[in-house]
Amino acid sequence: MIQQIPEDQIPLHIIKLLKESKKREFQELLTELQPYDIARIFEGLPEKHHTRFLLFLSSEQIAELIQELENEQQLKVLTKLGIEKSGQVMDLMDNDDLASLLQDLSPDKIEELLSGMKKEESTIVQNIMNYEPETAGRLMTNRFVWIPHYFTVRETVNKLKSFAEFSETINYLYVIDDEKKLVGVVSYREIILAEETEKIEDIMFNRVVSVTADTDQEDVARFIERYDFLAIPVVEENNVLVGIVTVDDIIDVVIREANEDIEKLSASGKSIDFDTPAFIAAYRRLPWLILLLFIGVISGTIISSFEDTLSQVVALAFFMPMIAGMTGNTGTQSLAVVVRGLISRDMDKQVVIKLIWREFKVSLIIGITCAILIFFIALIWRQDPTLGIVVGSSLFITLIIGTMAGTIIPLTLYKFDIDPAVASGPLITTLNDILSLLIYFGIATMFISKLM
């Protein structure tokens, strides 16, 4: 019956069921939907239906629904539920999702919300919030299955049966010793292939790849991507197992980190999406633009110091935007290569030297090609070989400097543990703008007598 309702009719049908108080049919329909879709339907419903909608759901279902909502909506729902019910729901939420909901709230509000939860669950959430943001500790969940090393396959399967409802993902079983230290991992595949009487110790994989709770989330992502894992165990420094990070969280990390790189490289302002209000979006974008404005004024001052040269040969102004633009672009090109390369590559001295040398060769090839091209363009257009030489040789030098700045600056920042993407538009552009103008007008001033 359910399958016969076309997808776009579902919201209307749900309103009908809510109005007629048909809880059983409502439940039948909902169990066939994904939490993400239920959340979209919930959001789309008129506000007045929300209370009954939530009333018709079990705590488990609300926990699933709430994880697919935006922070603001999550709080609204929790408030609607009241302390007791919201506590039950939060007990069932993934700890990492709950921690990320709570992190932006005031201490009072956090305490109020946590007060309805079971003691052991709220302690876990508070522990997670003690880890630095963007680390494995913040992403991990404690909803995983561990088994003692002395278990047999049969005992393992029995334990699994009792935990199946509970664990976020049962894809790997982690094996621990008497001190709770991680000693092995077993996959489903091995459990299914093994005899019931075999010992877990004998079929487990010993060299477990794990991360510590303070591992940066980008490194966690790198491990999961490299090894094609569905989850990775998180240990304390003494190798005691404390949680797992699952692949679905890692996809979010990868998307978020890529967005951050783009934000920084294009100086486009932090976390602006389609729903950001105009005032906030403008507020986040303005710092970069104002910075660029002052950089522009500095460039202007440099140009004004060559006022004599410029007023004697106004044609010099024609090539200014081209030289500044190209120097900026070659710098950004190198920057993008370095920033994205660092994501999938471990850096050592040899790699760095090889990269700098490669970029130097690139800059030579680019510099020579573009210099020759602009020489002929200037010659044909302005009928002035000296102007061609001035513009061509300036471009040659600025392209080399721009490329090297775009390579060496992010590498240096990385070396000092600063995110290389902050070198972004602003820093590279400033430097390249100023250097290119100085070089261009410097060379022009040297040739001024021949240019007139």
Add this chain to the structure above:
Amino acid sequence: MIQQIPEDQIPLHIIKLLKESKKREFQELLTELQPYDIARIFEGLPEKHHTRFLLFLSSEQIAELIQELENEQQLKVLTKLGIEKSGQVMDLMDNDDLASLLQDLSPDKIEELLSGMKKEESTIVQNIMNYEPETAGRLMTNRFVWIPHYFTVRETVNKLKSFAEFSETINYLYVIDDEKKLVGVVSYREIILAEETEKIEDIMFNRVVSVTADTDQEDVARFIERYDFLAIPVVEENNVLVGIVTVDDIIDVVIREANEDIEKLSASGKSIDFDTPAFIAAYRRLPWLILLLFIGVISGTIISSFEDTLSQVVALAFFMPMIAGMTGNTGTQSLAVVVRGLISRDMDKQVVIKLIWREFKVSLIIGITCAILIFFIALIWRQDPTLGIVVGSSLFITLIIGTMAGTIIPLTLYKFDIDPAVASGPLITTLNDILSLLIYFGIATMFISKLM
């Protein structure tokens, strides 16, 4: 014993085992390592040890190893193995990985390699290669487990046992009807919780989220990310199940798509990484730079058409880089917001109108703020209120136009199914450069008598 070897000693130890022909110890060591790490060790070994290394591995192990190597290395290994063995290895490789290895080879070479494979396996690979690049069909694997709808849980577990070695990921079991149409999905969790005698039909989830073979890989990634799936089924148009796409491939897709967006937004040239030779990197970067060079020449022509204005008021040149730079940046900011926003958001008319209106308000706020700021700077620096008004009002107008161009152009491209990121540096920069110069000098020319 194995665990006692520290990680950095492993390669040396392996060379020792190879030299002494200790195949058993070699195997013991290797079964404890991840394919990714084995591949890095293999690459790091001196070439002369490669043949024996491969000789010591089973076909299954070589198939796992080879999937972690670069295309070039993969071909080297396959050639070393000879037709028969390489056929066995390719039979065991994931079809999607094999297809992506083969896609760049000549038809002759493809035929040669496929000739050693089992007929049914090579047919599957050839089928995959018939799908468009960057679609679900190209990413999917046929190594998954399906069960008929009339199976009981016990029958299912038995089938699983016989397929456990074979299927790439057994996380979900897909249920098909007599015509091979996808009718349901069951997770491990449900299998474990169910009684052995229950029917799969009764415990399966009916409303399966699936994609068709021609679905764009970005959309596949969006589904997996939204629903936190570990795999998604791929069907033909008649709903016949033909494969699955797994989450590990999706992580690669997300990283690749983000890199492509960055390449396009920063006009940094296609797929340049740390290992790209200088000549090729320069070759890939040059088109953008040469394009920028010609754009620069066009800008120069525009400036030269205002030569009179400029030679009368040389100070106009001082503000040129600032206006062009800021217009370019506000355009790139909007572009980045649109391009990344499109990744996680379905677009409809309402969303588009709301976004354009938001960006217009943003451009007003930005424009007013920056115009006032530059007015006072110009006033203080050059002691000339008219110059301040010319620069300020030009900046106001160009910021609005730049922001709107950066919003509307990528949205229009998206509407016509063109990747909006190609609007990138070049297109937005050209337009904004040219427009900003025309507006700036246009306004200046209007005020020329007052400026002198």
